Amino acid sequence: MPIYEYRCQDCGHVFSKLWRTLSAAQEAAPPPCPQCGSENTTRIVSNVAVLDGMGGLTPSEQAAVNRQAEKEASILPKSKIEEFRAAKKKGK
Numbered sequence: 001m002p003i004y005e006y007r008c009q010d011c012g013h014v015f016s017k018l019w020r021t022l023s024a025a026q027e028a029a030p031p032p033c034p035q036c037g038s039e040n041t042t043r044i045v046s047n048v049a050v051l052d053g054m055g056g057l058t059p060s061e062q063a064a065v066n067r068q069a070e071k072e073a074s075i076l077p078k079s080k081i082e083e084f085r086a087a088k089k090k091g092k
């Protein structure tokens with residue numbers, strides 16, 4: 001099951017949500033911030049994780065996630081993009 005991380009645009013709180021399926025995560029609206037209740041939250045796609053033994057992403061699903069990450073990165077401030085890049089370097 002995919003776990004997506006979200007960042008609240010209002011208070012900066014970062015939280016994660018476990019979804020039943022990848023498609024559910026992609027189709028649903030971002031969940032509201034658990035800290036301040038704001039619905040102004042953004043998914044941090046580069047931090048998506050799939051639990052071992054629960055079925056991984058197919059290559060086409062992974063490609064879709066990557067494309068979405070690039071798309072969202074393009075509308076983020078430069079500092080955020082660099083954060084994504086640093087995370088990618090650390091990852092596999």
Ligand SMILES: [Zn+2]
Nearest residue numbers: 008011033036
């Ligand atoms: Zn918040």
